[in-house]
Amino acid sequence: MAPFCHRSGTMLNGSMPIKRKTAANKAGRKTHAAKIAGNGAGNGHSSSIRPLLALEVSPSISPRNKIAIPQFHGSAATGFLHPGSAISVSHFSVEDVDRILTEASELEAMPVARRALCYAKRRVALLFYESSTRTRTSFELAAKSLGADTALVSALSSSIEKGESLKDTGITLRSLGAECIILRHPNSGAPYLLARSTGLPILNAGDGSHEHPSQALLDLRTILAHLPPSARTAVKQNHSIHDRVLQGVTVTIVGDILHSRVARSNALLLPKLGARVVFCGPQVLLPEYAAAIGPGVEIERNFERALKQSNVVMMLRIQKERLAGLEIDLEEYIEQYQLHKQRLAAFAPAAIILHPGPVIRGLEIASEITDGPNSAIAEQVYHGSIIRMALLARALDAYPKRNEHSSKRR
């Protein structure tokens, strides 16, 4: 480890000590993505026969499909997901989550000036097909605080407006030296396409109604910071995140579950760590089969009954832009699902309140709750920048570095 970038053991949000991991650990990362990468080498499609009834068709790009691209960094567009990617939390093991949170705490504790040398001059592209103030700014500042150079490409940029495909935009960014792309896209699954087309680590900053992994991780970090003292002790003793760290914690996610990538990522992440996730909302925004997304997820349509069980309540905005054809009576919705003072006081006085933003005050949540003592909404934003630094570090560590910019970290 280079002297500039020395890190010391640190406390999560000032309260939770987490074991320091060395760089050596990072090399041992085994993720779902890494496994895919393992057999994807070569011509990009396995020659083995796919079993019919297993119905397990892996994404294949036949050799004919590939375009010869100059290899700047020794990484080819071979049709697999780079292990530094964060596309779906379903790819994360508990150990992965532990490493990301540990990394986050290390970076959080590092003096700002030293942190800015960690990834100095590394190149990160932000590719935003949907407008987003919060997530874009958060990622951008996270990258800059690590010393990386950033370039923002938005849907209004000329090439995209002229009809350039996501694949070609990705290849162009890679040719320009991008070592990691942060993608926000209105179509579910778009990060897989970009990852396969470029071979680069892709950070999913929200794809359609699919996933928003950095949001789930920042929600997790926020929740951990608010754990009751007994649970915090357990974390202390183990010095790391494990699959029971959220045992006994019920997280209720309320509102437009159908269109929420935040709901999906949280519902996949939190139960891995022992939490119970309760989805709450009307039929039209919460179909019955939503509970089948994974283990540890239930549906409770009655908001007050759901509140009674909750340690954490996550309120979601109704995504009017995605409703297309669905009808919602807003007055009735507010009546049944708005979180306001009386409801909170009566049914979940000790719960912490989360909201991924943007908050529509007076619709899903009353102003006095947003600004009230239970609200951790502002903290979420803080944890967001820390988590995104960690995801960027993970992506750039995994990405082969160019000689002229050899890492300052090792």
Add this chain to the structure above:
Amino acid sequence: MTAILIQGGHLVDPSTGMDERRDLYIRDGRVAALELPGKLNALAKKERAKIVDATGMVVAPGLVDIHVHLREPGQAYKETIASGTQAAAAGGFTSVCAMPNTSPVNDSPETTRWMQAADRHAAVHVFPIAAATLGSRGEAVADYKSLQAAGAVAVSDDGKPILDDSIMLEALAQAARVGLPVIQHAEDTRVTQGASMNAGALAFSLGLRGMSVDAESGIVERDIELLARLRKSDPASRAHLHVAHLSTAKALEAVRRAKHSGLRVTCEVAPHHFALTQAAIGDYNTDAKMNPPLRSEEDRLALIGGIVDGTVDAIATDHAPHALHEKEQEFERAPNGIIGLETALGLSLLVLHRQHRMPLTRVLALLSSQPAQVLHLKHRGSLAVGSFADVVLFRPNDDWQFRASESKSKSRNTPFDGWKLPGRIQMTMSEGRIVHDVRLSTK
């Protein structure tokens, strides 16, 4: 035209019930004789016939696909009639019925004739299916009489279902007058906007809008009701509804009931719907995106049930070529459909014959005699003496690997790349011409 003797093979002809060793004699593009092995040798010698050794092979009627998209006129970058029919020949098909969603839409006798012209260089016989309504806009029915005279064998607005009750009723009535079936792509597009896969838990997990089972079955039920209404007002009506690419248990049940009540309803199922489920989408594989979408395992098994019990009349591929750049897009933006001509026989043998123990002759009936019957294709899908000499020779127990890169189609969009399938096709003959010969086409 010279004569051909196909000798030493095992002849399976579902149209006649033949399932024995027979030599087959072809003259002037027609089946001239069928005899016990050796009996035709003298005739062959006398007429200096070309000898094809079919030892160890099944000799069957050339396959009939009543649902393909050949993309011509207008979209030759995806497929041409020449390339699509070469793919057909490689897959053992000798008759293909081309859907009208071309550019322009085939709603005129001129386009219908253009598609059949010699200049198209079709390798096998192409039967155009004309648009049911002008421009497939669902507003006014086309002129069925002139379309039929030009060679159309059915009418359909495939891809754009006829939603309006009165138009559908009129289409059924008018088509009946000239003896054409109406083929309906059953999808209530009023409730499937933005949908790109089957509705349900998996669509929720993937964050994709789902197409419900009811969107299909609702239209099938409505069409059956219209047909019943037509029969009530005119018991002699010959109105014939054919349901394209049926994909759900619920729609299948509606067809089953209608058949029991004596209505003239037929249906087809595509190989991908009995071979795959929505799980094949995996991480947003656009080669598993089609319309109707891949469904649940329960639906898949119900379709196999319908095939086994005879409710399903035909296997049809819905061969739908798309260029690579079109499929290499975001899942929701990528076009629907896959190529299917070269994998249909293999998938049918694998799933229906090998896994579900259907007799070979019944599997072949679904791929030849029955589809020919559905669209009244005379002297096709049969090896009876006098039939067109459309023949496929294959080794039923010889497994082979399908490679998309070696497809004769212009496109490569298939989820079956690399699959090992039974039934290696050795030769295909269209009206006595050898249009595919594995000895000539393997590298």
